[in-house]
Amino acid sequence: xxxxxxxxxxxxxxxxxxxxxxxxxxxxxxxxxxxxxxxxxxxxxxxxxxxxxxxxxxxxxxxxxxxxxxxxxxxxxxxxxxxxxxxxxxxxxxxxxxxxxxxxxxxxxxxxxxxxxxxxxxxxxxxxxxxxxxxxxxxxxxxxxxxxxxxxxxxxxxxxxxxxxxxxxxxxxxxxxxxxxxxxxxxxxxxxxxxxxxxxxxxxxxxxxxxxxxxxxxxxxxxxxxxxxxxxxxxxxxxxxxxxxxxxxxxxxxxxxxxxxxxxxxxxxxxxxxxxxxxxxxxxxxxxxxxxxxxxxxxxxxxxxxxxxxxxxxxx
Numbered sequence: 001x002x003x004x005x006x007x008x009x010x011x012x013x014x015x016x017x018x019x020x021x022x023x024x025x026x027x028x029x030x031x032x033x034x035x036x037x038x039x040x041x042x043x044x045x046x047x048x049x050x051x052x053x054x055x056x057x058x059x060x061x062x063x064x065x066x067x068x069x070x071x072x073x074x075x076x077x078x079x080x081x082x083x084x085x086x087x088x089x090x091x092x093x094x095x096x097x098x099x100x101x102x103x104x105x106x107x108x109x110x111x112x113x114x115x116x117x118x119x120x121x122x123x124x125x126x127x128x129x130x131x132x133x134x135x136x137x138x139x140x141x142x143x144x145x146x147x148x149x150x151x152x153x154x155x156x157x158x159x160x161x162x163x164x165x166x167x168x169x170x171x172x173x174x175x176x177x178x179x180x181x182x183x184x185x186x187x188x189x190x191x192x193x194x195x196x197x198x199x200x201x202x203x204x205x206x207x208x209x210x211x212x213x214x215x216x217x218x219x220x221x222x223x224x225x226x227x228x229x230x231x232x233x234x235x236x237x238x239x240x241x242x243x244x245x246x247x248x249x250x251x252x253x254x255x256x257x258x259x260x261x262x263x264x265x266x267x268x269x270x271x272x273x274x275x276x277x278x279x280x281x282x283x284x285x286x287x288x289x290x291x292x293x294x295x296x297x298x299x300x301x302x303x304x305x306x307x308x309x310x311x312x313x314x315x316x
Contacts, residue, residue: 080266195230209254
């Protein structure tokens with residue numbers, strides 16, 4: 001019997017082993033181990049886990065007064081209908097998180113299941129510079145402006161070490177194996193999955209979605225990392241007059257409240273063309289964030305500013 005590295009843990013061990021035996025070395029692109037080597041790998045895995053300690057990343061900005069921070073071992077869900085700015089909000093979260101100890105750079109693994117690495121890289125640059133894609137394209141052709149972009153990128157790398165993975169995974173178990181392997185090799189602190197419904201096994205039924213959520217939570221705890229999971233919500237929200245998302249719209253797809261430590265649901269009134277309301281003046285760039293914090297069982301809401309031309313979320 002042969003297994004792939006790293007050896008998996010958890011209650012889906014049998015499924016992982018079955019997957020490993022069904023695929024050959026060329027398909028997975030990883031080393032194949034015999035049973036004796038598995039024992040050695042498992043001992044190294046135990047030593048690796050013993051070195052993992054829980055850390056709390058403090059959060060700045062508008063969310064600072066709403067929540068203490070985000071801890072390693074937590075599963076964070078960012079949910080919204082299409083075109084609400086899930087990706088931009090995930091990048092906002094990353095920019096506001098600060099580790100408890102000074103580190104050269106926070107390791108971030110971004111699994112982009114929809115966009116290419118080049119598109120996502122331009123999005124990250126646009127997010128940090130405030131320039132749209134056409135402006136960035138012109139800057140890249142100008143030697144002086146290109147040098148300026150390189151300086152911005154260098155400063156970004158000093159805080160966040162991004163690794164963008166644009167592979168299209170056949171199913172969730174392939175992604176889980178890659179995540180486990182990456183943690184042994186790179187020891188990232190934050191993993192972003194963009195997004196849940198693009199994983200075949202996670203969209204067919206509520207049961208399969210729950211299984212995916214459970215395994216992501218186990219991986220977060222096992223390797224003491226923060227997993228930010230982007231997800232759509234039930235299309236039933238389109239039947240609501242105000243289109244404001246509530247937790248039940250998300251729970252129609254799976255038990256997110258059971259496995260996620262924090263949930264953020266996004267709403268942009270301007271996208272639906274809503275006008276003036278009783279308590280605020282309509283703004284096409286207004287974003288409302290509705291949060292659920294499982295740690296202390298609190299709900300909260302925050303108003304933010306969404307710059308849709310550069311796909312960036314900023315504090316009001």
